[in-house]
Amino acid sequence: MNLTKPVKNMSRYLKRLKEDDEACREALKSGIFLLYHKLSPLLRETSSGIYTLASLKTSDLEHILEKVGKDKHFVNESFLLGCTDKGEPQFSLEVGDIDRSALEQECRGMFVDLRKAFFMLPGPESPLAAKGQALLRWHQTNCFCSATGQPTIRNQSGSFRVCHSSGITYYPKMAPVVIVLVSDGSRCLLARQTMFPLGMYSALSGFCDMGESVEETLHREVAEEVGLEVKNIQYSGSQHWPFPQSSFMLACHATVNPDKTQVNIDKAELEDARWFTYEEITEALRKPPLDPRREPPVFWVPPSYAIANQLIQEWANQQQLSRKLHGLK
Ligand SMILES: NC(=O)c1ccc[n+]([C@@H]2O[C@H](COP(=O)([O-])OP(=O)(O)OC[C@H]3O[C@@H](n4cnc5c(N)ncnc54)[C@H](O)[C@@H]3O)[C@@H](O)[C@H]2O)c1
Numbered sequence: 506m507n508l509t510k511p512v513k514n515m516s517r518y519l520k521r522l523k524e525d526d527e528a529c530r531e532a533l534k535s536g537i538f539l540l541y542h543k544l545s546p547l548l549r550e551t552s553s554g555i556y557t558l559a560s561l562k563t564s565d566l567e568h569i570l571e572k573v574g575k576d577k578h579f580v581n582e583s584f585l586l587g588c589t590d591k592g593e594p595q596f597s598l599e600v601g602d603i604d605r606s607a608l609e610q611e612c613r614g615m616f617v618d619l620r621k622a623f624f625m626l627p628g629p630e631s632p633l634a635a636k637g638q639a640l641l642r643w644h645q646t647n648c649f650c651s652a653t654g655q656p657t658i659r660n661q662s663g664s665f666r667v668c669h670s671s672g673i674t675y676y677p678k679m680a681p682v683v684i685v686l687v688s689d690g691s692r693c694l695l696a697r698q699t700m701f702p703l704g705m706y707s708a709l710s711g712f713c714d715m716g717e718s719v720e721e722t723l724h725r726e727v728a729e730e731v732g733l734e735v736k737n738i739q740y741s742g743s744q745h746w747p748f749p750q751s752s753f754m755l756a757c758h759a760t761v762n763p764d765k766t767q768v769n770i771d772k773a774e775l776e777d778a779r780w781f782t783y784e785e786i787t788e789a790l791r792k793p794p795l796d797p798r799r800e801p802p803v804f805w806v807p808p809s810y811a812i813a814n815q816l817i818q819e820w821a822n823q824q825q826l827s828r829k830l831h832g833l834k
């Protein structure tokens with residue numbers, strides 16, 4: 506299947522909507538809308554008991570807004586998110602000043618905290634739910650110019666805000682974070698912060714300091730948090746992460762010398778850091794998603810929507826391969 510042409514056309518279309526206020530206003534008339542109530546996305550349960558992101562067409566949304574006593578032009582407050590596969594423009598809209606239960610009733614859905622929604626939504630919908638929330642949050646917290654204190658004004662798509670007094674343009678921001686799975690060849694190093702849910706261990710991570718490269722951050726963070734020296738850095742992938750503010754996660758693998766694995770934990774940052782065997786990791790990966798009605802397991806790893814999970818999966822696959830090559834089970 507050749508995806509180049511539609512993707513290229515879609516990208517050009519979206520670029521136009523981002524930059525051309527008139528074109529974006531026109532697109533609102535045939536848009537798909539994700540609603541958020543105080544940053545919690547609206548979910549709907551399908552007849553087969555699966556939860557999805559509720560997406561409303563313009564006419565349906567306008568109708569609902571009027572029913573709950575809101576002007577239908579409120580639709581224009583939406584922010585452009587992207588395009589569906591069919592080329593329909595997608596928008597997010599914060600409806601936090603409308604009565605929540607009235608809206609839930611009219612929309613036949615429920616507003617769910619994003620962290621919880623990640624456990625309920627099918628995989629591909631989580632990044633869209635996160636993007637919608639992140640854009641709303643950024644606009645809510647960037648209403649004033651940090652140089653003049655004057656209000657900033659959004660463009661129609663929400664791709665930037667301008668202070669007309671200083672002329673400064675503000676674009677939505679993500680803070681770069683490096684996340685690394687360190688291996689000594691047969692075990693991998695996972696750590697936990699006190700604020701993590703009970704029993705959850707993840708890969709090491711840290712914000713990039715101003716002026717640092719990914720490699721510099723990675724060496725510094727591993728040295729700071731567990732006192733180890735890493736080598737053989739390999740890029741794995743990236744992810745936008747909405748909690749607690751937007752981060753841009755850059756995920757890597759790295760190794761340490763098998764004879765230099767003694768961890769020296771920075772207790773101000775981490776509660777614990779430990780080496781885990783292949784057997785422990787494969788068992789943790791097999792565990793079903795967390796059930797809030799049960800006690801959490803003693804050791805578990807972040808769920809599949811987190812890039813930490815991808816790193817751990819990749820490491821386990823790599824271990825399995827090398828075990829096969831060496832005739833081990
Ligand atoms: N998606 C995933 O799989 C995954 C896994 C692990 C961590 N994360 C995310 O990565 C982020 C960073 O991880 P960490 O907590 O280990 O970072 P970290 O080790 O750099 O420690 C966080 C501390 O760094 C300081 N800091 C420096 N720059 C900051 C900035 N731009 N924003 C906020 N704090 C800043 C603060 O004092 C903060 O308490 C967290 O927000 C976390 O949610 C995501």
Ligand SMILES: [Mg+2]
Pocket residue numbers: 709710711730774
């Ligand atoms: Mg850290």
